Amino acid sequence: MSLVADFTLARGDFALEFAATVERGETLALVGPNGAGKSSCLQALGGLIPIDAGSVELDGRQLERGGSRQSLAPDQRRVGFVFQDLLLFPHLSVVENVAYGPRSRGLDRRSARSRATEWLERVGLSEFAERRPGELSGGQAQRVALARALACEPALLLLDEPLSAVDASARAELRRELRQHLDAFDGVRLIVAHDAIDAFALADRVAVLEGGRVVQTGTTPQICGHPRSTYVADLVGLNLFRGTASAGHLSLPGGAELVVASVPDGPTLAVLHPRAVALFRERPQGSPRNVWRSTVAAVEPAIDRLRVRFDAPVPLVAEVTHGAAQELGLGPGAALWIAVKATEISAYSG
């Protein structure tokens, strides 16, 4: 019992190629830069935009086959959708919003209402039943949207950036709640996440979309430990190097070379945590295998540290404490020595 999707679609200049199998009880997160096709992918699965080729199957039932006009309308798919802007009906009360799905699927008014009331209880909003959506906070509206989608008892739940309408202060709490509701829902879950924390906290697996195609799929440790694109590396906060390895040396496109601990020869990716990059005013003595001199291109504040960006000869980011920055006299244009231990660079076949 699962979602089996393998399709392509084109809208104007944009082309999307998506293939994934998601099991019942599993959550797949789609991450990727803006315009990568994440929302289009959800809309295609929900039947809101047509696919051109391929097919979408849910629990063995064919929802759509490209180019054959065999497509189930959105209202026939048993697919629940939590939209990015939530799209709660402004003219209906909260309980009417949640009852809308059950009522549309043939339940009588009273049963639909009692099911909606149950769902509102489950998301902790019983006392808001008679309010209008406009009177709710972002987090409350989010919970109503989730209850509305789940009250239809869908086989597939699609969530488009479900936490984007929520204040930072309420996010962590809502994320934890959402995870509980997702775990309690025994269908297939697909979630578009803009934020790495959301993706990794909510999903069992992550698929990375870039330029309309899936560039990497894996569990959280797989993605975090072995990012295959600069976007993913940035997302998880790592420096990524792409080059060719030969006898423990990784040659980078610009001509620079890094010494890495152990790596098979051939095309190679390597990651390095910004905190593992050491900066010095004078050439350091001792064991580091990779030592070079570079000029600071930019300094950006992070939460408790500073991120120092270098462009050449090796483009990378180092993270230093504010104290260390002061000692180093950090600022754009400052010439510093960079030292990286070979053992801090984790290399894998690219």
Place this chain on the structure above:
Amino acid sequence: MDARRPSARSLLLVPVGLAVALLALPLVGLLARAPWSRLADRLASGAVLDALRLSILSSTGAALASLVLGLPLALWLSQGRSPWRTTVRLLVVLPMVLPPVVGGVALLLAFGRAGVIGAPLERVFGLSLPFSGAGVVLAATWVSLPFFVLSAEAGLRAFDPRFAAAAASLGAGPWRTFRTVTLPMIAPSLRAGLLLAWARALGEFGATITFAGNLEGTTRTLPLAVYTALETAPEAAIALSLLLVAISALVLFLLRDRWFPVG
């Protein structure tokens, strides 16, 4: 530069004052000459009440006809991809720019006893529209339909279709979606369109007198009664005009949220 600003602003007040005077003076004249003490007597006559009843009935009929015919038209205009849309939109706004009396002549030639449609209509069904109450409604609908269609279409265009997608994802078919989501969400536009169409129908003169005539009790609406009274009993004309002013003020009051946002 700053010192010159106030004088530039006061210069602007001259044309503003002229425009306001142009708009307000006719109303002032009407109110100044109104036979306030005899107003109740003037308005209580049988002929006035007949005209008032006829006006309200025919305007309401025209507004309802605009709703029934205009809503599907507005839907088609807002969503269709037909190449005929531009032509049809042109037809829709035509009654707004055409002199109503020309509309009356055109209606007569189409629905009159010798008209293209009127002749067979009378021959087959024994139905005659001109110089009848139904003719008043037809003429009023012709002039007021554009107001409803334009207002409804504006509402439909402002409606975010993703709400319809949300309804579909919840299992609602197209008809249920339209009935329970689209219609309630565009209701303010429909209400305003109905009110505008009703007000336009109430004031209709040219098309009505040309197509339906000026028969007391049958086709003499309030504007026709004002025109008729002006010849013989000017005081009655003023009283009837005041009645129409009061109704217009009521319409403006009902439209206040839409046209006069606070602030």
